[in-house]
Amino acid sequence: MSTQRLRSILPHIEDLTYAELKKLKHQVDDLISKNQVGEVIAKREENLVECPHCSCNRLARWGFTKQGIQRFKCKACLQTFNALKGTPLYRMRMNQKWLKYNELMWHGAPLRKCAAELGINLRTAFRWRHAFLKAPSSIDVQPLSGVIEADETFVNESFKGKRKLHRSARKRGGGKVPKTPILIAMNRDGSVVHEVVDQNTKESICRFLQPKIAEGSVLCTDGNKSYIEVANGCKIDHKRIVGLDKIRVVEGIYHIQTLNNYMMNWKEWMVRFRGVGRAYLPNYLSWFRYMKQNRKSCQGLLLTAVTNT
């Protein structure tokens, strides 16, 4: 749009009432959203080269869905499908609302609020949450290099979404809620790796961390002795920050505060979801990592959903 056209619109807007401006804002948001999601879907349509059923690359364009998404027909297996088949976004409607939904998720909005704000039903809100959460979980993370901070964190065990417990509910130490351990490491570029494990043992820490560390790195940890074996196994330098003498930084640069902040932010964000089932924790970790690293780009997230399948 030319600057002139834009300039001719502005005087009309200035006279609008608050309520009218609000309505206009909604319409503008809607149009922007349609454009950005449309761009993501168009990229998928352009880059689709093989049939999701038989992997044949002889595809014919075959009209559009009601939502305007390109359909294809495979010349080998004769199946028809739309461009989003095989992605977490397949069969999701109302695509003009997807970006807003991700924004609400970033702000930790409960499902009921998401449903009310977007005019969708609760079931849809629930399905969308899990579809979007799944999107960044398939991104491969390169081994960490440079100064690496590693630590463990714990979340209260939750059996949400499970019909019955597969073991008897156990209580430890005066009725404390059992904790699920999460191993996590990050370097100073902000690359993060994490894993939800059954037990916080030396073996699980070594198995998780050793393959994820590049040669020549420096590992920073707290006093947990398990990390000595990780560092020895990788033949890298190890800076242990032992809490006893209240020293938090070694040689001016070695500490685990960046990681502790990251974990604190993640936990604060998670509080709003009120107990996430263990099976879903990895997706929440990956989604949060993606949004942090990509400056909360909801469009980028959708792009990831259609390119990493």
Ligand SMILES: [Zn+2]
């Ligand atoms: Zn086919």
